[in-house]
Amino acid sequence: MCGIVGIMGGEPVADRLLDGLKRLEYRGYDSAGICTIHDDRFDRRRAPGKLKNLAQRLAEEPLAGMAGIAHTRWATHGAPTEDNAHPHIVGDVVVVHNGIIENFKPLRDELIAQGREFRSQTDTEVVAHLIAREIENGAAPRAALATVLPMLHGAFALGVMVRTHPDLLLGARLGAPLTVGYGDGENYLGSDALALAPLTQRIAYLEEGDWVAITREAVEIYDRDNNAVTRPIVNSGASGQLIDKGNHRHFMQKEIYEQPVVVAQTLRSYLRPLESKVALPDMDFDLSAIERVAIVACGTASYVGMIGKYWIEQLARVPVEVDVASEYRYRDPVLLPNTLGIVISQSGETADTLAALRHMRAAGVTTAGIINVPTSSMAREVDLLMPTHAGPEIGVASTKAFTCQLAVMAAFAANLARAKGRLGDEADVVQQLQQVPEAMSEALGHDGDIEAMAPKIAAARDVLYLGRGPEFPLALEGALKLKEISYIHAEGYASGEMKHGPIALIDEAVPLIVIAPSGPLFDKTVSNMQEAQARGAQVVLISDAEGIAQAGENTIATIEMPKVAPLIAPLVYAVPVQLLAYHVAVAKGTDVDQPRNLAKSVTVE
Numbered sequence: 037m038c039g040i041v042g043i044m045g046g047e048p049v050a051d052r053l054l055d056g057l058k059r060l061e062y063r064g065y066d067s068a069g070i071c072t073i074h075d076d077r078f079d080r081r082r083a084p085g086k087l088k089n090l091a092q093r094l095a096e097e098p099l100a101g102m103a104g105i106a107h108t109r110w111a112t113h114g115a116p117t118e119d120n121a122h123p124h125i126v127g128d129v130v131v132v133h134n135g136i137i138e139n140f141k142p143l144r145d146e147l148i149a150q151g152r153e154f155r156s157q158t159d160t161e162v163v164a165h166l167i168a169r170e171i172e173n174g175a176a177p178r179a180a181l182a183t184v185l186p187m188l189h190g191a192f193a194l195g196v197m198v199r200t201h202p203d204l205l206l207g208a209r210l211g212a213p214l215t216v217g218y219g220d221g222e223n224y225l226g227s228d229a230l231a232l233a234p235l236t237q238r239i240a241y242l243e244e245g246d247w248v249a250i251t252r253e254a255v256e257i258y259d260r261d262n263n264a265v266t267r268p269i270v271n272s273g274a275s276g277q278l279i280d281k282g283n284h285r286h287f288m289q290k291e292i293y294e295q296p297v298v299v300a301q302t303l304r305s306y307l308r309p310l311e312s313k314v315a316l317p318d319m320d321f322d323l324s325a326i327e328r329v330a331i332v333a334c335g336t337a338s339y340v341g342m343i344g345k346y347w348i349e350q351l352a353r354v355p356v357e358v359d360v361a362s363e364y365r366y367r368d369p370v371l372l373p374n375t376l377g378i379v380i381s382q383s384g385e386t387a388d389t390l391a392a393l394r395h396m397r398a399a400g401v402t403t404a405g406i407i408n409v410p411t412s413s414m415a416r417e418v419d420l421l422m423p424t425h426a427g428p429e430i431g432v433a434s435t436k437a438f439t440c441q442l443a444v445m446a447a448f449a450a451n452l453a454r455a456k457g458r459l460g461d462e463a464d465v466v467q468q469l470q471q472v473p474e475a476m477s478e479a480l481g482h483d484g485d486i487e488a489m490a491p492k493i494a495a496a497r498d499v500l501y502l503g504r505g506p507e508f509p510l511a512l513e514g515a516l517k518l519k520e521i522s523y524i525h526a527e528g529y530a531s532g533e534m535k536h537g538p539i540a541l542i543d544e545a546v547p548l549i550v551i552a553p554s555g556p557l558f559d560k561t562v563s564n565m566q567e568a569q570a571r572g573a574q575v576v577l578i579s580d581a582e583g584i585a586q587a588g589e590n591t592i593a594t595i596e597m598p599k600v601a602p603l604i605a606p607l608v609y610a611v612p613v614q615l616l617a618y619h620v621a622v623a624k625g626t627d628v629d630q631p632r633n634l635a636k637s638v639t640v641e
């Protein structure tokens with residue numbers, strides 16, 4: 037989603053601001069802009085579309101100046117045009133903004149009634165007007181910002197400069213992340229540490245309600261009551277190198293291929309093979325007292341929650357409910373005592389998941405989080421952080437974060453089962469989980485087969501995915517992956533539901549991807565598959581050698597997986613599902629890493 041970079045610099049900033057924006061590209065955006073202060077005036081370049089358009093504008097008309105702010109915009113209010121692109125200038129004030137000002141309409145009406153003119157359709161422009169109004173009334177920039185912040189409802193991060201104070205950069209955070217970078221004779225503002233990594237590793241994360249005044253010499257942070265506060269300066273550890281694709285054509289492909297390594301890395305912090313134990317980080321609550329689990333997440337992470345429900349209920353016999361975060365608060369969930377709330381999130385910043393977490397905490401529920409970014413809002417707010425170690429995920433469509441989340445979820449399920457005295461042979465669970473990286477590598481070995489069959493799927497208008505048990509949420513994930521990056525309409529169904537409606541869609545033009553490891557659910561899934569084949573379905577069967585020998589006839593393709601224990605099958609079968617979506621998207625020529633309309637980190641509701 038939107039990205040902010042600001043530099044109060046000792047040397048020209050335009051190139052470095054553009055470089056910072058490049059590092060934020062992965063979040064997803066549809067226009068961009070930069071504004072500097074030079075010779076006491078604002079100078080601004082903006083362009084719709086990708087950063088190369090902005091880079092071209094800058095090449096034609098370079099920007100001078102030692103201080104500036106820059107932004108990538110993911111449109112919420114108003115189309116992704118140049119006029120709606122940030123930074124927005126009103127009088128002596130320039131503003132960039134992430135998130136949504138929910139009360140922008142009454143504020144805008146009030147400002148228009150006062151004779152103020154708007155030049156964009158954005159919610160952001162009201163912020164620029166409100167601060168400009170304070171300045172016109174004689175307020176100093178800091179006081180103007182402090183007056184305006186309480187007027188704004190919603191979730192936002194802001195970067196602000198005032199033309200008459202060229203040595204001051206202001207920022208504010210409420211519900212959307214913002215970091216301050218400490219340099220040498222320079223200081224910075226950024227949506228995340230990754231954007232600032234080439235400039236500095238010394239980072240402070242603003243807390244909710246904080247605002248900041250940045251000069252070249254100093255950084256002053258204030259809380260929501262305008263008290264000066266200190267926030268710890270930490271070493272971000274983010275690499276200053278532009279994260280590259282290595283030998284891969286796309287980040288998504290690279291991240292699919294990284295999975296054996298990052299899943300092994302993640303499992304290493306949860307498995308104690310010498311003690312035959314699956315461990316969790318220390319917690320200050322009693323896991324054995326947990327009587328129910330409520331899992332909340334968005335998108336791909338929500339499918340980890342659904343798979344977790346199968347695992348937790350089977351292993352620990354503890355009831356689980358799973359919600360997509362955008363529905364959670366508004367259905368007014370019944371939160372009984374001894375519930376553990378679990379949020380799952382790659383970014384740790386997804387607005388709906390964060391709001392659901394806060395809802396649970398406000399209701400007095402103990403919370404845990406399976407999160408990839410340890411400095412994120414969610415990671416800081418949960419009672420028990422269960423980190424994934426996937427490393428930065430750049431491709432918008434989640435892949436390695438998904439399988440690392442599954443690995444942690446399996447470790448959690450095993451721990452809860454032990455706490456409930458139900459785990460049985462823990463050494464066996466450890467052994468199964470240890471086999472995952474190698475089985476994933478073996479699955480990757482079938483990449484060529486998948487690439488070869490991708491054009492058949494790329495020609496389809498609709499694609500259906502079927503799975504049963506934990507492979508049902510994987511069918512949902514398969515369909516989501518395909519939709520996200522190839523723009524082909526796809527749906528996932530529980531195999532048994534096929535004949536309750538979706539079978540009406542089946543004909544020769546609709547490929548049916550069946551995810552069916554051999555095992556207790558195999559025969560039933562195959563019966564459902566054959567019902568569809570009898571009606572002309574073009575089946576792609578993903579199974580092991582045994583399954584393919586039994587049911588691989590009359591399919592358009594089979595993808596062979598290693599034979600694995602049912603517990604780890606979703607982790608291993610995720611690989612062909614991801615590769616299929618990837619190769620279909622490549623065959624269709626879409627923008628695999630930054631698919632249209634999507635954002636990586638969704639910081640608005």
Ligand code: G6P
Nearest residue numbers: 334335336337381382383386434
């Ligand atoms: C966006 C991404 C998805 C992701 C979802 C949840 O929609 O495009 O890939 O699954 O957000 O993100 P999170 O960071 O909370 O896992």
